[in-house]
Amino acid sequence: MAGKQMEMTGAEMVLQALKDNGVEHIFGYPGGAVLPIYDELHQQDDIEHILVRHEQGAGHMAEGYARSTGKPGVVLVTSGPGATNVVTALQDALMDSIPLVCLTGQVPTSLIGSDAFQECDTVGITRPCTKHNWLVKDVNQLSRVIHEAFRIATTGRPGPVVVDIPKDVQFATGIYTPPSPVIEQKSYQPKLSGDLEKIRAAIDLMAGAKRPIIYSGGGVINSGREASQLLRELVELTGFPITSTLMGLGAYPASGKNWMGMLGMHGTYEANMAMHDCDVMICIGARFDDRITGRLDAFSPNSKKIHIDIDPSSINKNVHTDIGILGDIGHVLEDMVRLWRASKKTDRSQLADWWTQIAKWKGRNSLAYPSNKDVIMPQYAIQRLYELTKNRDTYITTEVGQHQMWAAQFYGFEEPNRWMTSGGLGTMGYGFPAAVGVQVAHRDSLVIDIAGDASIQMCIQEMSCAVQYELPVKIFILNNQYMGMVRQWQQLLHGNRLSHSYTESMPDFVMLAEAYGGVGIRCDKPDDLDGAIQQMIDTPRPVIFDCRVAALANCFPMIPSGKAHNEMLLPDEATDEAVANAIDAKGRALV
Amino acid sequence: MNAQHQPTGSAYFIAAETARPESHTLSVLVDNEPGVLARVIGLFSGRGYNIESLTVSETEHEAHLSRITIVTTATPNVLEQIKSQLERIVPVHRVVDLTVRSAELGHDKPLERELALIKVSGTGDNRVEALRLADAFRAQVIDANTEHFIFEITGRVSKIEQFIAIMRPLGLVEICRTGIAAMNRGPQGM
Secondary structure (H helix, E strand, O other): OOOOOEEEEHHHHHHHHHHHOOOOEEEEOOOHHHHHHHHHHHOOOOOEEEEOOOHHHHHHHHHHHHHHHOOOEEEEEOOOHHHHHOHHHHHHHHHHOOOEEEEEEEOOHHHOOOOOOOOOOHHHHHHHHOOEEEEOOOHHHHHHHHHHHHHHHHOOOOOEEEEEEEHHHHHOEEEEOOOOOOOOOOOOOOOOOOOHHHHHHHHHHHHOOOOEEEEEOHHHHHOOHHHHHHHHHHHHHHOOOEEEOHHHOOOOOOOOOOEEEEOOOOOOHHHHHHHHHOOEEEEEOOOOOHHHHOOHHHOOOOOEEEEEEOOHHHOOOOOOOOEEEEOOHHHHHHHHHHHHHHOOOOOHHHHHHHHHHHHHHHOOOOOOOOOOOOOEOHHHHHHHHHHHHOOOOEEEEEOOOHHHHHHHHHOOOOOOOOEEOOOOOOOOOOHHHHHHHHHHHOOOOEEEEEEEOOHHHHOHHHHHHHHHOOOOOEEEEEEOOEOHHHHHHHHHHOOOOOOOOEOOOOOOHHHHHHHHOOEEEEEOOHHHHHHHHHHHHHOOOOEEEEEEEOOOOOOOOEOOOOOOOOOOEOHHHOOHHHHHOOOOHHHHOOO | OOOOOOOOOOOOOOOOOOOOOEEEEEEEEEEOOOOHHHHHHHHHHHOOOOOOEEEEEEEEOOOOEEEEEEEEEEOHHHHHHHHHHHHHOOOEEEEEEHHHHHHHOOOOOOEEEEEEEEEEEOOOHHHHHHHHHHHHOOOEEEEEOOOEEEEEEEEOHHHHHHHHHHHHHHOEEEEEEOOOEEEOOOOOOO
């Protein structure tokens, strides 16, 4: 009945609008202020609802769902605590540019402002942590607002939106208007195509480069699969080395010959040194975050910088850009590839010295770690996990901390949308619900949350959800009994005084898995690891894998706070003394 | 309002900010919808930008458009950020840096006017003096009895501040100011 207006209740409109926007799954938790919508959900089969155990879980599941599919994730929660619990996930999605549509119930319009039961100022609370939000007081505006919400969440720089719907509006009857192909909104018009003059100037600059580097980010993945293809094509055509942010892993394959590994605080030596010494930097869909740049006044001091981004506020925010190209990565890369092909300047020999230098840096083997026959090294655990899963249809999520950095360093991503991690906000508790969301979208795939023993306990309740929906998510815990990254920073910054970073009382993760109805596996010997990982892969149920690893391993290489790219702390130089003196007084104040 | 002069962006701005802060007047055209002012103000407080003056009112009723005039002080880089950040707000239609625009148009600076209501109470010489000075400043008397005047004065910020300073010893009781309304000279629209 597309294009036809129909009379229905607000709650019916919500379901209709979700269907009309192509929604198949939503993540939610019922409560007083959303009961009319839940009643409608009960009476239909088109949309599958996943019942979470905590609203934060719903938000992260929707994020995982969105990142692995490229479609918006949809969340449905009640008023008051339902809405406030989802705030962390909203901010997470805002910082990582993930499209989420979050529907919240609200107390009836007549009670708004009266401190009613389970009332909170949802639009006020979520205003700074959403791309946009709405309180819908008129049922006749509801369908328009929901359609607009999907458009804003998914276009331009994607992000989370909130639609707050008072209970009386859900009950009220009004006119439903289907999504219109004609966009009525005048104020919000994201620009897709880049300025051709600037793209030409960028191509000229690149053609003359002797020490170029491509630095790509999550924007490439957000732009869609074609953007990743075009990026690969551009790298192939130019012969330039490429590094990526945490968010951008997989856009260019880790097995690709021009791949330098991740850059930034825990990036490879070669990637960071190349960033520092390059003469032309091409930043594609990344935002010069502080984890990437290190000390700004020493950041890549002698390079011309080209920055492609869809968000004008990202250009020239932290780092001065010589050529800023505003537009969608896919569109701009298409032009770049076309113009590069048309130009005759493809003399690869001018890059020979640069590649020789890069090979020297690579020779430093900055990801090296001491091997150990008796204790599982965390890096080794990730390497084995990678080797045993790389030929499967695998998705990886992580929590936040050392394990996250080791996963980024040692797991090789060949395709986009296969890697889900909380980059901007750094949300402990993200990975497991995100993995559940990924598994909802990809029932037959292998979905693994690489976790830490501290992070996993922040959203562990979703085990119950995974078991209920028979989602065989695997939680691979690098268990070192510490909040490893906190401990590492205390060692670096605070004289190794390990204030509250050791978990003295840890649950028995095997029994915990069993208590939830899942499967628990424990492994503490390097020799047993492959067999245990294989057992995890072969188990068609949710698994918690308690991988006991070396307790005091540090994550290297590292750019200490307040230092530049060429001042990395490398694993073979990281003596206790070097670690203790790595950060000076100024750096200590930074995060 | 936000007295911080912190550079924005990353905590890794270790280098001292060398550029000098400048005062600029921004005109922001927005949809007149609930919460739009909160979005703008929240952006300034959340990112540590200054607001020195802010006025807002609906300007086009049919089109549901309001015009917000903001005076802010920041370095050129931060001013560029402020403009870009404002443009990201969904109900924002246009952001014009009037100070930059007026320079492009070959003018000194945008036209800026403020209105103030000023209550002065007193008797005798002070009262006569207040009235005489008000006349010199072209302030209107909009309310009075034998013990007070309320003056309405319109003009540049400096004029209003001068008038207030003069009235202070003459029995100044209360001040209300609108904040700055601004527009560029010439036939072009914003």
